Amino acid sequence: MRTAVLGAGSWGTTFAKVIGDAGHPVTLWARRPEVAAEITTSRTNRAYLGDIALPKTVDATADIAEALAGASVVVLAVPAQTLRENLSEWKAHLAADVVLVSLMKGIEVTTGERMTEVVSEAAGVPAERIAVVSGPNLALEIAQGQPTATVVASVDPHTAETVAELCANTYFRPYTNTDVVGVELGGAIKNVxxxxxxxxxxxxxxxxxxxxxxxxxxxxxxxxxxxxxxxIHTLSGLAGLGDLVATCASPLSRNRSFGALLGQGLTVAEAEARSNRTVEGVKSSGAVLALGAAHGVELPITQAVVGVLTGRVGVDELAELLLARKRKAEGPQR
Structure with a gap:
């Protein structure tokens, strides 16, 4: 089985390493030729993972046709809001029976669709051949070989098991699930x-x-x-609570770190310049709020975050705004 990972950022590179450490050959596509050259010659991607060595089972290219040639599994690790455009360019190179795997944790702003929905539409691939990987998966810790569990979800259990087998190794433990909706929403909303x-x-x-x-x-x-x-079981598991805790607690989290910059008084533009990396929660927060409105669900924290990002709410108002909501019972009452 030949695998291609499209996107040589921190998570894409790390996931290629995970597959390579499981003993499978994998080609990593990088948009910039110099990044592909570094991976091939030095076995590193220093911009994202420092001096962590990549296994010999991982090679790299900046040629998308070369990366996809003969790949039966293609892993997508690009910014969520660029996915549809990228897939429209790449679909001609995909194998007829390809399995597509999403590593992205976002909601498409223009449509409110989850990433697997975008994949299916843009690539013309049925949901049965699409999977999503999500969980408490901070890339740097995984690249260092620290023990990590994750969830591989697909509406087709066989597809989920195929992807799980591909990425299972001594430090990376995948569990399978058929609740794609819960897994994807858990990954997207936790960023907000x-x-x-x-x-x-x-x-x-x-x-x-x-x-x-x-x-x-x-x-x-x-x-x-x-x-x-x-x-509900999905949201109390690795792809829900697990991912939420890791992202909210770790200084390695881009979303938490970006929020901290806002809390210190930086504007969104200043925080974006300081971060210099994609922060999916910033892009997806408005789409998440719109999903809540469409399904009649109140999302007070999301609403407050969107207010901060759009300048309608000052960061010093956030805590007061959340505490000012009408008091009510926390759960079912006897």
């Missing part, structure tokens, strides 16, 4: 919640405040996911 946690952290608020945001963030994620047909 992590922005809120980062803002609180940047303001110097303590663990009580951040724990409150995380807990209520899980509640609003679950409400929307259930309204869209997900299983």
């Amino acid at each position: 919640i992590a922005l809120a946690v980062g803002i609180a952290d940047g303001q110097g608020l303590g663990d009580n405040s951040k724990a409150s945001i995380i807990t209520r963030g899980l509640a609003e994620t679950t409400r929307l996911a259930l309204a869209m047909g997900a299983s």
Whole structure:
């Protein structure tokens, strides 16, 4: 089985390493020729993973046709908002029976669609041959070989198992799931919640405040996911709670770090210049809020984050805004 990973950022490069460390040959496509050359000659991608060595089972190219030639599994690791355009260019090179795997955690802004929905439409591939990988997967820790669990979801259990077998190695443990909706929404919405946690952290608020945001963030994620047909078990598992905790707690999280910059007083433009990397929560937050409106689900944390990002709410108003909501019982009452 030959695999191609499209996108040589931190997660794409790391996932190629995961597959390579599982003993499978994998070709990593990089948009910039100099990155592909570094990976091929030095076995590193220093811009994203420092001096971490890539296995000999990983090669790289900047030629998309070369990367996709003969690939039976293609892993997509590009920014969520560029996916449709990229796939429209790449689809001519895809094998007729290709399995496509999404590593992206976002919602398409223009359509409100999940990434696997975009993949199916743009590539013309049925849902049965599409999978998504999601969970508490901070790229640098995985690249270092730290033990990590993840979820591989597909509506077809065989497809999920095929991808899980491809990436299972001594430090990376995949579990399979057929709840694609829950897995994708958990991965996308946690980025928005992590922005809120980062803002609180940047303001110097303590663990009580951040724990409150995380807990209520899980509640609003679950409400929307259930309204869209997900299983509650997914949201309490690796792709829900697990991913939420990792993203909200770790300084390696781009979304949390971006939120912290906003909390310290930087504008969105200044924070983007400082980050210099794609922050999916910033791009997807408005689309997540629109999904909530479409399904009649209140998303107070998401609404507050969108307010901050659009300049309608100051970061110093965020905590007060969340606490000002009408009091009510937390759960079912006897």
